[in-house]
Amino acid sequence: MSARFDHRQRGAVSPWLVIALALLMIGAVVAVLGVRSAVVAVQDRQELADFADARSDASRMADNGDQAVAAGQQLCNCDIQSRDLARQGADALAADDIDRFNGVVNQMNALTDQSNQLLEQLRALP
Amino acid sequence: VAIGIIGVVLLAIGVIGFVVSGAVAGDYEAEEKLLDAKGVEAEQPTAELNAATDRVKAALDAFRDSVDAGVSAHNRFTQATDPRDCSLLPNNLLCQGPTAEEIQNSVFPAADAYAAAVDAEQNALAQLGQALAALKAARQ
Numbered sequence: 001m002s003a004r005f006d007h008r009q010r011g012a013v014s015p016w017l018v019i020a021l022a023l024l025m026i027g028a029v030v031a032v033l034g035v036r037s038a039v040v041a042v043q044d045r046q047e048l049a050d051f052a053d054a055r056s057d058a059s060r061m062a063d064n065g066d067q068a069v070a071a072g073q074q075l076c077n078c079d080i081q082s083r084d085l086a087r088q089g090a091d092a093l094a095a096d097d098i099d100r101f102n103g104v105v106n107q108m109n110a111l112t113d114q115s116n117q118l119l120e121q122l123r124a125l126p
Numbered sequence: 127v128a129i130g131i132i133g134v135v136l137l138a139i140g141v142i143g144f145v146v147s148g149a150v151a152g153d154y155e156a157e158e159k160l161l162d163a164k165g166v167e168a169e170q171p172t173a174e175l176n177a178a179t180d181r182v183k184a185a186l187d188a189f190r191d192s193v194d195a196g197v198s199a200h201n202r203f204t205q206a207t208d209p210r211d212c213s214l215l216p217n218n219l220l221c222q223g224p225t226a227e228e229i230q231n232s233v234f235p236a237a238d239a240y241a242a243a244v245d246a247e248q249n250a251l252a253q254l255g256q257a258l259a260a261l262k263a264a265r266q
Binding site: 025047052062069093123 | 127129130135140151154157171189197200203207223224229233237241247251255258261265
C-alpha cells in the first residue's frame with residue numbers, strides 16, 4: 001500500500017502548485033508592466049512639469065520684455081532728441097551764443113527728467 | 127505557498143504601478159494636449175523656450191547696460207559744457223564757460239560720444255525686440 005501511494009504522489013502535480021506558479025508568472029508580468037508604466041508616467045510628468053515651468057517663465061519674460069520695449073522706445077525717443085540738442089548746444093557754445101545754449105540746456109534737462117522716470121521703470125523690471 | 131505569496135506580492139506591485147501612473151497622468155493635461163497637437167515630445171519645446179527666454183534676458187540686460195552707457199555719455203557731455211571751476215576766484219563773474227579749444231577738444235567729442243551711445247541704445251532695443259518676437263513665436 002505504502003509503495004503504491006508513493007508512486008502516485010511522485011507522478012501527480014499539485015493543483016495548488018500550478019495555481020501558485022501561474023500567480024507568480026502573472027504577478028511577474030503585471031509587476032514589470034506596472035513598474036514600467038509608473039516610471040514612464042513619472043518621467044513624462046517631470047518633462048511636462050519642466051515644459052510648464054518653461055512656458056510660465058517665457059510668459060513672464062515676454063510681459064517684462066513688452067514693458068521694457070515700451071519704456072525703451074520712449075527712452076530712446078527722449079535720448080534721440082537729447083542727442084540732437086547736445087549737438088545744437090555744442091554748436092551754440094562754439095558760436096558763443098550763450099542764450100541759445102541755455103535754451104538747449106533747459107530742453108535737455110526737461111528730457112532728462114522724462115528719461116530718468118523711464119529709466120526707473122526699466123530698472124524696476126525683474 | 128511561498129511561490130503564491132511572491133506572485134501575489136508581484137501582482138500588488140504591478141497594480142500599484144498602474145495606479146501611480148494613472149494618478150500622475152492628469153496633472154499637466156493642458157500641456158499634454160498642446161504637445162500632442164504639435165506632435166512633439168516635451169524636451170524639444172522646453173529647450174527652445176528656455177533658450178528663447180535666456181536670449182530675451184540677455185537682450186534686456188544688454189539694453190539696460192546700453193542705457194546706463196547713454197546716461198554716462200550724457201553726463202560727460204554736461205560736464206564738458208559746465209563752466210570751469212571758479213570757486214577760488216574772488217569774483218564769480220569771472221567764471222566762464224569752456225574755451226574755444228575746450229569746446230573743440232571736449233564738448234564736440236562728448237556730443238559725438240553721446241550720439242554713439244544713443245545709436246548703441248537703439249541697436250540694443252532693436253535686438254531686444256527681435257529676441258522678444260522669437261520668444262513669442264516659441265511660446266505658441
